[in-house]
Amino acid sequence: EPEVTQTPSHQVTQMGQEVILRCVPISNHLYFYWYRQILGQKVEFLVSFYNNEISEKSEIFDDQFSVERPDGSNFTLKIRSTKLEDSAMYFCASSRPSGQNRQETQYFGPGTRLLVL
Amino acid sequence: AQSVAQPEDQVNVAEGNPLTVKCTYSVSGNPYLFWYVQYPNRGLQFLLKYITGDNLVKGSYGFEAEFNKSQTSFHLKKPSALVSDSALYFCAVRAAGNKLTFGGGTRVLVKP
Numbered sequence: 634e635p636e637v638t639q640t641p642s643h644q645v646t647q648m649g650q651e652v653i654l655r656c657v658p659i660s661n662h663l664y665f666y667w668y669r670q671i672l673g674q675k676v677e678f679l680v681s682f683y684n685n686e687i688s689e690k691s692e693i694f695d696d697q698f699s700v701e702r703p704d705g706s707n708f709t710l711k712i713r714s715t716k717l718e719d720s721a722m723y724f725c726a727s728s729r730p731s732g733q734n735r736q737e738t739q740y741f742g743p744g745t746r747l748l749v750l
Numbered sequence: 751a752q753s754v755a756q757p758e759d760q761v762n763v764a765e766g767n768p769l770t771v772k773c774t775y776s777v778s779g780n781p782y783l784f785w786y787v788q789y790p791n792r793g794l795q796f797l798l799k800y801i802t803g804d805n806l807v808k809g810s811y812g813f814e815a816e817f818n819k820s821q822t823s824f825h826l827k828k829p830s831a832l833v834s835d836s837a838l839y840f841c842a843v844r845a846a847g848n849k850l851t852f853g854g855g856t857r858v859l860v861k862p
Binding site for chain 2: 639
């Protein structure tokens with residue numbers, strides 16, 4: 634069964650450094666998402682991406698964040714200058730195209746645990 | 751704004767007994783409701799969803815959920831719990847736009 638994959642599984646970085654989290658969505662999916670889960674808190678939506686542009690983003694997704702689909706298979710989340718509060722588990726998800734996209738299931742990757750020191 | 755509440759942080763049940771994990775939601779418009787499960791060091795695995803039609807939805811691993819519009823609930827159920835069902839369960843709603851809004855999660859502990 635196809636799965637969403639994410640690399641790395643763990644990342645430790647210094648405050649102020651840039652990090653890039655990578656995701657390979659399911660191959661025939663065209664909608665891509667990033668969520669994050671701060672330890673002990675809810676899973677929160679960050680951004681959705683379709684047709685090479687952001688389709689929706691949350692208040693969390695400020696100018697420090699960016700997403701990109703650099704090639705036909707990868708989907709990345711970049712944090713330009715990390716802060717302590719960016720420490721969280723970051724989940725990538727994808728869903729297939731549909732005329733009723735809200736019905737489509739989002740399939741999640743295993744996550745990248747980011748620790749900012 | 752859409753929101754999801756999972757009133758129980760943890761549910762303990764003996765193996766073989768029925769399992770219920772509660773979820774209530776608040777949305778404008780028709781809700782699309784989802785349950786996911788998270789095992790240790792794993793991502794969120796899709797269990798089931800309600801889109802339209804029958805209020806009782808059947809999903810993976812013997813789980814089912816009942817949509818109740820008047821009570822704005824979507825409780826997850828399993829008739830006979832297994833020790834391997836011990837995990838973190840998340841309810842989520844999607845009404846407007848692309849995003850899923852998650853509840854806080856309920857930890858299920860099934861004791862042998």
